[in-house]
Amino acid sequence: MTVEMKLALTGEDVRSYSESNREPEWLAAKRSEAYQLAETLQLPKPDKTKIHNWNFTEFPVHAVHDEPLTGLAELPQEARALIDIENQKNIYVQRNNTPAYLKLSDELKEQGVILTDIFTAAREHSDLVQKYFMDDAVKVDEHKLTALHAAFMNGGVFVYVPKGVEVKEPVQVLFLHEGEEVSLFNHAIIVAEENSALTYVENYLSLSKDSKGLANIISEVIAKDGAKITYGAVDVLAEGFTSYINRRGVAGRDATIEWALGLMNDCDTIYENVTHLVGDGSVSHSKSVLVGRGTQKQNVTAKTVHWGKGAEGFILQHGVMKDEASTIFNGIGKIEHGASKSDAVQESRVLMLSEKARGDANPILLIDEDDVTAGHAASVGRVDPLQLYYLMSRGISRVEAERLIVHGFLAPVVSQLPIEGVKKQLSEVIERKVR
């Protein structure tokens, strides 16, 4: 069945938006092409979640203008709490669709590190951006949502670390959502050249309680040979959004990509986190935690695709389900022919806090090579009564004991986040969501 969906913008709208950003010709052309594709391509088919009724195409406004910040102190308290204002050296803040604040240390600038909004990057580093923008990690024509994303991209960030440069202090990125009408088509490109290292931490934070918009977000994360990227994220998007969030990595020889993802949206969300372990000896750890509440529907796919020899891919997914929320967790290890001595391990666990919630944990191994090690574990269950008994036997109340167990269950990501303010925020969001 082909469902024709009306797109919210015309091809002409897309062209003139691109012009208004003074985008290079290649990007304008790519958007036009993407727009055409978006009209005909199908939605993706996340395993076990039907999304044909979800609205991924219509939204109130494409791009809004906000005032840039003159300083971080202007941020509302909730956003400011994420940042160590005095000591955070490298930071990009985006308010809705407007690049609002940017700071990069002189030292990193001198070393050739780039941190800038995606539009400035497209103008000033056109060749570099062209090389990575939806060409290697994520392709425009994968499905309707990738095509729509390229056509409608209205924000994002570009981070580039040259060969051999180790960025010691984390790069922090804050995407703020303020206003019900706003939609986010953000694109992040993060490139670490050979033997470089980067820690990147992003936050999606809704300052509005509600939304009528779309979030169609893609990150492309490229770790060249010997590079190491640590990618932390905490998503807290408001109820009402329809979200598609795709974070994808490509790891070269002996490269490492570590993901720590706090998936705390209050809206329906399709999550994807795929890492292509292309180089021999490449490694990926993907850890994600999620809390579902209300009538939220989510689908979370984490996948490692092993191409290189001795590639190691580890997936951990922990979800807590409340109320009538429903989430499908797919943890997939795919070992391609030739990726001998690969190791693929998935762990998907769901803790149910309500009778009416639904949680599915599906670890999947797809192996086209004999000489590999692989393993998986999955569980869906309630809080262990013996754990409760043990904690309560020390005087801890039932409520507090449950709280400790739930926080412990979600700790694998909290403990991994490299920025104190973000770590604390994730704990607090968890606290608020599970209460």
Added chain:
Amino acid sequence: MSTLEIKGLHVEIEGKEILKGVDLTINTNEIHAVMGPNGTGKSTLASAIMGHPKYVVTAGTVTLDGEDVLEMEVDERAKAGLFLAMQYPSEISGVTNADFLRSAINSQREEGEEISLMKFIRELDSKMETLEMDQEMAQRYLNEGFSGGEKKRNEILQLMMLKPKFAILDEIDSGLDIDALKVVSKGVNEMRGENFGCLIITHYQRLLNYITPDHVHVMMQGRVVKSGGPELAQKLEAQGYDWIKEELGIEDETVGQEA
């Protein structure tokens, strides 16, 4: 002085009667040992007193200074002054030993009267030193990946930090080598005093060389079949349990067999 009194206690697990009328009275400033071969109901007694969810009390009473313990939730029993060092403590991932202990201590205090972080750390350091535990154990997740011996020490650490009126130690000696046994005993002996009573469950006399009991009881078939002083433990060590079985005409001492 406080008193923990167990009277005519009958306990079932999954429909099977395990305890068939246990009577035992423990005062503070006393150390009691409950001995007996495997499968005679010792852990059942401990678990029923603490309120383990699987154990159902079908008859009898447990009171602490006259208060009905069996009416209390598990956490209330702890707040009333009971503590059980478990034979198989749970592992709780993501919760550090230190955070857990602080929650436990604060749960016994009024709001606004929480222990200060400084004081907590000082106490924790000193108790861990007594128990010869590595400082990093405080930051490890509760019992996760602990060796058998580490778990036992960790139970005693909790005992020392929480300072209950009555502690039940269920096979705190099993799997410990002599050095560890001495360390654990040192911890328990530090607790001894007017405000502390203890029930030590063991099937070896070994531990009682280091913690001298005031009273010794023998359990068989879900009952206390014999009580005496420390000399009873010595005799069991020297002669085993057979003479008691003969004396009482018991063929099989485990639960489920009738005399």
